[in-house]
Amino acid sequence: MSNVEGKLFMEPERYEFSAAPFHQFELARRDFFKILGAGIAVFAIAKDALAAQETAPGQRAFHNEELPKDINAWLHVGEDGSITGFTGKAEIGQNIRTALAQTIADELRVPFESVRMVTADTALTPFDAGTFGSRTTPTITPQLRRVAAAARDLLVGVAAKEWNVAPARLVAADAKVTDPASGRSLKYAELARGKTLAQNLPAEDPITPATQWTIAGKAIPKVDGRAFVTGRHQYTPDLRPAGMLYGRVLRPPSFGATLTAYDDSAAKAIPGVFVVRDGDFVGAAAPSADEAQSALGAIHAQWKEVPQISNKEIFSYLKQNAAAEADDRFRKQKGSVEEGLAGATHRLDASYTVAYIAHAPLEPRAAVAQWADGKLTVWTGTQRPFANRDELAEVFHLPESSVRVIVPDTGSAYGGKHTSDAALEAARLARAAGRSVKVVWTREEEFTWAYFRPAGVIEVKSGIASDGTLTAWDFHNYHSGTSGIDTPYVVANQRTEYHPVPLILRSGSYRGLAATANHFARETHMDALASAAKMDPLDFRLKNLSDPRLRAVLEAAAKTFGWPRKKTQAGQGFGVACGYEKGSYVATFAEVAVDKTSGAVRIVRMVEAFECGAIVNPDGLRNQVVGAMIQGLGGALFEAIEFENGRIKNPHFASYRVPRFRDVPEIEAVLLDRKDLPSAGAGETPIMAVAPAIGNAIFDATGVRLNHLPMVPNGLRSA
Amino acid sequence: MPKPIELEINGKRYPVNYPADTPLLYVLRDELGLTGSKYGCGEGQCGACTVLIGGAPRRSCQIPVSAAAAKPITTIEGLEKDGRLNPVQQAFLDAGAFQCAYCTSGMIMSSVGLLQTNPNPSQAEIIQFLQGNVCRCGTHPRIVEAVRQAAKMMQEHGR
Numbered sequence: 001m002s003n004v005e006g007k008l009f010m011e012p013e014r015y016e017f018s019a020a021p022f023h024q025f026e027l028a029r030r031d032f033f034k035i036l037g038a039g040i041a042v043f044a045i046a047k048d049a050l051a052a053q054e055t056a057p058g059q060r061a062f063h064n065e066e067l068p069k070d071i072n073a074w075l076h077v078g079e080d081g082s083i084t085g086f087t088g089k090a091e092i093g094q095n096i097r098t099a100l101a102q103t104i105a106d107e108l109r110v111p112f113e114s115v116r117m118v119t120a121d122t123a124l125t126p127f128d129a130g131t132f133g134s135r136t137t138p139t140i141t142p143q144l145r146r147v148a149a150a151a152r153d154l155l156v157g158v159a160a161k162e163w164n165v166a167p168a169r170l171v172a173a174d175a176k177v178t179d180p181a182s183g184r185s186l187k188y189a190e191l192a193r194g195k196t197l198a199q200n201l202p203a204e205d206p207i208t209p210a211t212q213w214t215i216a217g218k219a220i221p222k223v224d225g226r227a228f229v230t231g232r233h234q235y236t237p238d239l240r241p242a243g244m245l246y247g248r249v250l251r252p253p254s255f256g257a258t259l260t261a262y263d264d265s266a267a268k269a270i271p272g273v274f275v276v277r278d279g280d281f282v283g284a285a286a287p288s289a290d291e292a293q294s295a296l297g298a299i300h301a302q303w304k305e306v307p308q309i310s311n312k313e314i315f316s317y318l319k320q321n322a323a324a325e326a327d328d329r330f331r332k333q334k335g336s337v338e339e340g341l342a343g344a345t346h347r348l349d350a351s352y353t354v355a356y357i358a359h360a361p362l363e364p365r366a367a368v369a370q371w372a373d374g375k376l377t378v379w380t381g382t383q384r385p386f387a388n389r390d391e392l393a394e395v396f397h398l399p400e401s402s403v404r405v406i407v408p409d410t411g412s413a414y415g416g417k418h419t420s421d422a423a424l425e426a427a428r429l430a431r432a433a434g435r436s437v438k439v440v441w442t443r444e445e446e447f448t449w450a451y452f453r454p455a456g457v458i459e460v461k462s463g464i465a466s467d468g469t470l471t472a473w474d475f476h477n478y479h480s481g482t483s484g485i486d487t488p489y490v491v492a493n494q495r496t497e498y499h500p501v502p503l504i505l506r507s508g509s510y511r512g513l514a515a516t517a518n519h520f521a522r523e524t525h526m527d528a529l530a531s532a533a534k535m536d537p538l539d540f541r542l543k544n545l546s547d548p549r550l551r552a553v554l555e556a557a558a559k560t561f562g563w564p565r566k567k568t569q570a571g572q573g574f575g576v577a578c579g580y581e582k583g584s585y586v587a588t589f590a591e592v593a594v595d596k597t598s599g600a601v602r603i604v605r606m607v608e609a610f611e612c613g614a615i616v617n618p619d620g621l622r623n624q625v626v627g628a629m630i631q632g633l634g635g636a637l638f639e640a641i642e643f644e645n646g647r648i649k650n651p652h653f654a655s656y657r658v659p660r661f662r663d664v665p666e667i668e669a670v671l672l673d674r675k676d677l678p679s680a681g682a683g684e685t686p687i688m689a690v691a692p693a694i695g696n697a698i699f700d701a702t703g704v705r706l707n708h709l710p711m712v713p714n715g716l717r718s719a
Numbered sequence: 720m721p722k723p724i725e726l727e728i729n730g731k732r733y734p735v736n737y738p739a740d741t742p743l744l745y746v747l748r749d750e751l752g753l754t755g756s757k758y759g760c761g762e763g764q765c766g767a768c769t770v771l772i773g774g775a776p777r778r779s780c781q782i783p784v785s786a787a788a789a790k791p792i793t794t795i796e797g798l799e800k801d802g803r804l805n806p807v808q809q810a811f812l813d814a815g816a817f818q819c820a821y822c823t824s825g826m827i828m829s830s831v832g833l834l835q836t837n838p839n840p841s842q843a844e845i846i847q848f849l850q851g852n853v854c855r856c857g858t859h860p861r862i863v864e865a866v867r868q869a870a871k872m873m874q875e876h877g878r
Binding site: 092093094095221222225226228229230231232233234235237238240246288289290360361362363364409410411412414440442443619620623624626627628629630631652653654658659660661662664667 | 738741745748749752753754755756757758759760761762764765767794795796798799804808809811812815817818819820821822823824827845846847849850851852853854855856857858859860861862863
């Protein structure tokens with residue numbers, strides 16, 4: 001139960017880890033009707049779900065994505081006409097509950113209001129590896145469409161049999177099946193009545209193209225919006241099952257510390273308090289959080305600490321401790337970088353660094369655990385309910401079928417809620433107490449004991465010909481990760497390598513993963529090359545780009561931004577950056593104002609064009625795009641975790657600065673709707689060009705090139 | 720045994736038995752089940768726990784329950800009247816001014832407090848007033864817009 005990671009390497013794409021699902025299809029189907037009542041059900045096993053989504057070239061250069069091959073979705077049409085869609089994905093603020101319901105309503109030809117989504121409940125929903133990697137829209141949306149289309153066919157089939165006519169002459173619309181020849185019609189509810197009809201998905205059921213969508217593609221407001229503005233929605237920390245106790249965990253003074261002396265007799269003497277020690281895990285459960293905390297205070301514990309490096313030496317440490325040679329999985333090579341550099345007119349070597357940052361979701365990690373008859377139920381805000389279930393089963397030596405994980409719609413995650421820490425803690429305490437236990441991490445715990453977006457060093461060597469054509473590109477990422485590491489630019493001679501380094505701080509996924517770091521390095525470097533070639537930064541990019549979708553977002557954003565812009569006042573600067581990742585395309589333009597006396601940097605305006613294929617819900621998409629831009633501001637300008645001797649030095653909102661209202665500039669998001677292309681996810685890619693666009697604008701304003709994230713935690717002193 | 724303290728919340732009176740220095744937030748959430756006010760930091764730095772005390776927005780995680788007894792308290796649960804949303808709630812709903820929505824209760828309570836003292840705030844005044852409320856999803860522009868719309872609605876309806 002300890003958080004000690006030892007000498008572990010970060011998985012380059014942690015979120016893609018997935019265990020083979022333990023498939024209980026027949027059992028699930030039987031349970032299904034028991035839970036939902038009679039009706040019509042369709043189950044999908046979409047073998048081609050992954051292959052169908054390969055839209056961006058080269059995005060898999062480094063990693064072999066291993067999503068389960070038989071992802072399934074299912075849907076139920078009840079006897080009252082209610083439609084329920086099931087997915088193992090979790091709602092964490094990205095608004096899938098609305099978007100997926102739209103998709104079902106659209107394909108099944110029913111009113112949006114009649115569709116309900118059941119999400120992220122290991123007892124009710126299909127196995128799912130997790131809500132990450134911008135996978136919900138590209139994988140689940142088409143599956144639910146196929147499922148809905150199959151359900152529609154089933155309903156038509158029932159009507160055809162009832163009327164003894166050919167199914168082909170019947171029409172499904174407005175939640176009923178009509179026979180245009182006779183004018184007869186039957187509601188879906190009537191057709192489902194008394195049935196327990198289930199069907200596996202036919203392999204190639206045709207689905208409605210985006211050009212013919214009527215409910216998908218619309219700006220439908222967030223489902224249950226009223227529950228959120230009235231405070232009625234219950235997040236995990238709001239749950240209070242009867243008799244519940246509050247759990248708190250005794251944290252070591254520093255990472256990796258081990259217990260050397262321990263005496264809990266005083267704590268155990270407090271009435272109503274349960275104290276648990278299990279290895280280095282120490283926790284208490286009590287009728288109130290205060291009493292649990294007091295009990296921890298009464299425990300005498302001594303810890304042995306281990307010396308650890310600080311953020312001041314992290315970057316040299318990363319370079320010194322990286323494997324000298326990247327292994328084959330993480331190397332990509334084309335042509336000869338050496339020849340390309342030799343033939344270049346301008347050459348540029350530069351090094352870039354990114355700091356550790358925290359997700360800081362406003363809902364901290366939390367879990368409520370309940371044991372009954374040897375079975376465990378846990379409510380927790382996680383992005384990986386099934387992985388949490390498996391970890392709980394393993395830790396408590398239970399069969400997976402004895403553990404149920406339920407994810408209430410959660411107060412955000414941003415890649416930070418993959419692990420099952422709070423769930424394990426609550427379950428351990430609940431087992432000892434014989435009562436339900438809730439554990440809600442404090443903000444300080446959240447900043448300290450969760451995990452971070454990893455720090456990294458990126459080194460780039462490049463060359464261009466006299467006309468601005470890239471001739472050589474040599475890109476090395478140390479530790480931060482492989483997402484977005486491939487250059488989208490056309491370069492004859494290139495080498496791209498990822499160099500793993502053992503973990504220093506506990507690290508993992510973060511919105512966009514390393515795509516922000518890799519784009520920051522690449523797009524800052526491209527800007528410096530444009531400057532060396534005395535070319536306009538946009539023209540320079542377009543000259544070296546062939547990808548039409550990337551060119552399209554650059555041109556769309558440039559038009560709205562008004563590029564090229566003339567400076568009208570001192571300290572003004574404009575910058576651009578772009579890229580693609582996970583099947584979606586982004587271009588960001590920024591205007592900054594730098595006060596040369598104080599060094600204060602203010603973002604005046606940002607314009608971002610984003611394209612992710614056919615848009616499912618433009619309103620939700622706009623929220624995600626603008627949200628990513630604002631979140632990206634923090635890591636670009638001032639967010640950084642400070643650490644020393646295994647302690648986080650700024651584990652509070654007062655010392656770890658996140659974007660606030662005054663930091664937010666004028667923002668415009670330009671959404672390109674490509675109805676001819678499959679829908680890709682949008683939760684991550686919109687963040688990744690923000691930092692380089694701002695940095696390039698600061699350079700334009702001041703001539704100062706900033707190669708480190710965050711760029712100006714204390715303003716631009718050197719300007 | 721601590722002395723019972725009587726709180727007036729959303730027009731109802733509640734006797735509570737808590738040590739005088741217990742933050743109001745924990746009494747609301749854990750004792751009274753008013754979980755609309757959120758724990759975000761417990762340090763007065765994020766605004767998720769904001770309630771109105773005597774009409775003024777306050778961080779309930781920083782107010783000892785004894786200090787909250789003197790004046791009427793309004794929480795997010797007390798804004799809706801006879802099934803009708805407060806104009807600020809309605810404006811947040813109309814503007815889609817939330818994503819994960821964990822900050823929403825605090826944002827709405829702060830904004831209700833602002834509009835009580837400044838019924839027609841400028842954009843700069845709204846931004847200044849909400850500076851202490853954290854939204855991690857980056858929904859700030861819509862929140863500002865929702866407050867402007869709420870101000871407009873309240874003026875038009877004379878509320």
